Amino acid sequence: MKPAPFEYFDPKTVEEAVSLLREHGEDAKVLAGGQSLVPLLHMRMARPEALIDLSRVQGLEYIRETDGVLAIGAMTSKRAVERSGLVKRRQPLLHAATLLIAHPQIRNRGTVGGSMAHADPAAEYPAVALVLDAELRAVGPDGERTIKAGDFFVSYLTTALEPAEVLTEVRFPMPADGTGWAFREVSRRHGDFAMAGAAVTLSAEGAGRCTEARIVLFGVGPTPIRVHGAEQMLVGETLGQALLELAGHRASEDLDEPLSDVHASAEFRRHLAEVLTRRALAEAMARAGGG
Amino acid sequence: MAVEIPKRLEDLPTSSPRWVGREVKRIEDPELLTGRTQFIDNVVLPGMLHCAILRSPLAHARVASIDVSAAEGMPEVAAVITGEDALRWSFPAASSPEGWGSHCLATDKVRFAGEPVAAVAATSRYVAEDALELIVVDYEPLEVVADARKATESESPLLFEERGTNVMLQRVFTWGEVEEVFREADHVFTEKFRWNRVGANPIETFGVISEWNPVDGSLTCRGSYQSPSFMGLGRSASLGLPSNKVRIISQPHGGSFGGKGGGRGTDITALLSRKAGGRPVKWIEDRMEYLTAGGSQAWDRQYQASLAVEPDGRVTGLKVELLDDLGATGEGFGSISAAKPLSAFTGPYTIGVAQYDLTLVATNKLPASPYRGMGPPPHNFVLEQMMDIAARSLGIDPAEMRRRNYIQPDQFPYTIPSGNEYDSGDYEAALDKVLEMAEYRELRRQQAEAREQGRHLGIGVASTIEPGVFDWNSYAIVGMPGVGVPEGATVSFDILGKVTVRVGFSLEGQGQYTLAAQLIGDYFGLEMEDVRVVALDTQSAPPHFGPGGSRLGVALTGAILGACERIKEKLVKLAAVLLQTEPGSVELMDGALRVKGMPEAAIPLAQVVGAMLARSDLLPPDVDPRPEATFVWTAPGRTPADEEGRAKSYLTAANACHVVLVEIDAETGKVEILKYLIADDCGTRLNPATVEGMTQGGVAQGVGAALLEEYVYDPEGQLLTSTFMDYLLPTIHEVPMTEKAALVTPSPFSPLGAKGCGEGAIHAAPAAVMCAVNDALAPLGVLATEVPATPNRLWKLIQGAKSLSPGD
């Protein structure tokens, strides 16, 4: 399983990277951590003529808090995110999701930006971006722009990035104090891609009435999916077991035909979506309001 | 002169064994740990080329034309071969059953997706794969036969038109008055089961370097071969070479478990080397090639089983109907997995009559290969589920159900209906031991409590036999000829008293070299470091098979001790001269030759050895001046199979009882193994750490088979699980840490009373896990009959139960 031949470039700046992408167009592929791309190269399912390696581009590895936002450079490794005290303290959902990604050796090389740009429907980070309402910054021939997570994940392995655009940063708004959260998935083995997963954030008032709910399901469609119908059922209500069950049903029903593969049928994925929604909501509720 | 192989540890010429039976460090380990062991891909030969193989994308098609001119034109390409070369220089591979083999490269048609169609030898694997892309093949698709049952029907498209059928074998074996017993039985339980394809997947795939000698028409192959002589014979047949012109050199290899494969790869690289004027050609199978087209798949089975049972739970008869999908050809010898169950057909039970309705069929999938356990793991899964089905129906506890049916210690040697003889055992002791370890009553109490809380806890109790020391007669029903599997070893002293052992197999992971050092160390009173083991190639090795069928620990022990006995005889004769007495008065004990009854009249072994080589004046006339001997061991008392396949086949019968506690999350279908306990008895434990290692490794593979591993084909014969993302091997998170207890019921027939143990736990683990799963599901009134019990399958079962239950 050896790759087909390609030309290799390691630009030192984002501008250089953009320029190379422009030059080679569809014949180019960006190499970030390589944990998703390199197997495809080996199987010759990806056959770029030019490989643009971003690992020498300066200034894309950082985790910092600015203006109520956690900003992570696109080439930051998942391992760095895992080990970041800042992330653990201030973005616990992101931290929890990171621990479920594959294994340490993969996280050592895999990057935040790479995961977002690859947009595997069963991957954790796109779901995190969607549930936290992240913003993704990209630089292209026409300059810099910001894309909201809701607009970023377009379809199966397809994002809103233009061919010559490079993802430079992901910005996660800091959650308000007392926000409940949960991140759960069901996979065949520890570390495998999820057959289905749910990411939830929840805010509640003192009396336990929900003021805001965001529910994202992943692994059950071509992109991570916000299930607005189920969310709306919860706002203004006190979250008891019966309501959670209804929300789970609604989330599951609102899915278009989920994926079907050797690990899980569409029917089973739809069912898991319901179970995970309910369980994630219960977990998030327990955490909400400083619980 | 007849040689008496010591039957018990006490018979060794040592007052107290220092090595055998004890915890020792493995002599193989330092090299393995430092990365120095010479796996095949480490070997580089001058002028070596690298092979890449072009494979059919279709499962069934005619090869209308093939154009390799562009590939041949690449400067880095030294040779390209196609079916034309295969027809010119080779024959269809040996197969089981006979007559279902094909050439190493497709000649007129392809029969499975991934079948080799052409091959390239180039300066690197990278370039060889580039060259493959320049080969143009014109396929004419044929209708694909992907369903085993449909393949047996008369209207089915045929894989081998000249055979007129896809059915490789169809026979009913009846042992005893089966119909009468089933007619008169108080209860007959019948159930269908489905066991899906799983397979070996050692972490090292197959690899080979073939070198053709154009001058004398001989072939030398270095590779990761489990059984060098067997592979050599196969190549002699497929390449039409005299048997003494095929030299197989087996490199230490990264596991095999029966499923390393290598026939086609060896033939293809041999032909490439021939076409390239004799340059060595290396092929390292990549993982996708292994999964799709290697020795990777086994046990694609549809079962129906029936049990005849008395009201008190005694089982009087067993019927098993098996449709075994062997894939496109018989070249993988997967058929022997269908024959092996005869060696322990009725398990540890006194079931008096049995029937085996066996159909082997060809489909457009990968030819099946052997896999650890060979056939009993699915068979035992079926038998143990049937025992539980009967137990549940009759209201008998599953452990009690086993107890009421066990062969008793005083009934050995015990001949089972399918013909094999079990040497010894105490099955009830193993059951009692594991139930005690598990605190079985407490587990049942916990289960009852959990059930009240709506949780699904299950306890599985599985009791199985592991036949050890295979014989060819076990596979007589699928046409394998012969009785006896010889294994030879040469033990040789040098003038300073150090020992070299020469054997015919290389390292695979079971620690046989360490065992050799233990045996010789204790026999001659040496340190383990005084013994070195060398693997010889097929040109120089004594007759051998190597590891397989849980035989090598026992067979090697027999070979080595036989050689030691022969050396001892020579040393005794010379020592008698030196001690000025008769040979009959001299014995070897604790590393010295001494006069019986006069321990102070002794000469150290090294001195006698030295005298043999340096004092020819002292040698008696009938002693040759070599402190060396070769002994070839075969299992005693084996018999040819009769027309019903009955034979004394596997020499030993180890047994084990596994108890497993699981919890099923009914909403997600996921199974968590909470506890796993094992009591096993493999007779004298020559190396306890090895036995535990084989056991734990077998548990991992068994758990994988029960819950995770499955090769899935679509209706067009395309493999959907062609990477490790989809074929799921258990990791440390999925394999339970087990509690193990050892019992020792020695074999009266084998060297040192040891029994084969290499396949052990995989015989029981899938059965035990599935028994636990079904015990958990029992209150829902559903039965998991398909393996693996994936979350999707279990969820569907549970859903089915809910939809049937009234008042939801």
Place this chain on the structure above:
Amino acid sequence: MVTTRKVHLTVNGVAHEAFVEPRMTLADFLRGELALVGTHVGCEHGVCGACTVLLDGRTVRACLMLAVQADGAELMTVEGLDEDGRLHPIQEAFLEEHGLQCGFCTPGFLLTVYELLADSPEPSDDAIMDALGGQICRCTGYQPILASVRLAAAKLRQGRAAGAA
């Protein structure tokens, strides 16, 4: 014409310079160009972990890296553990607890354990399992490997205590 790139890297403390095709994997480079054959290839898609090496102190899959990506890096392979045949305490622990059978996956495990124990000298069983979850062994069933890691941690602690004394 095949274009090659120059790479400089240090492996087990020894500096190397070579010209490589961009598509050559780090695993093939180590094994072929540098003849460091202790790093084994089991799957070439990053799942089995047999090819795991340390790059700038972190475990990576050598099969999922291109040699050119390792330009300027410091690597450690299994050959860097023993000192002229004298086993490293982690290797000794595996020897004593029988943490290997065929040995093919072992180098990947050893380096993973090396990273784990450098980060956490007294890891819990859960931490050990999390660290090893991406390494597949088909022979041992993992239980002896777990025991080996516990012993390795103890040996390294002893060694540090002895060194400090």
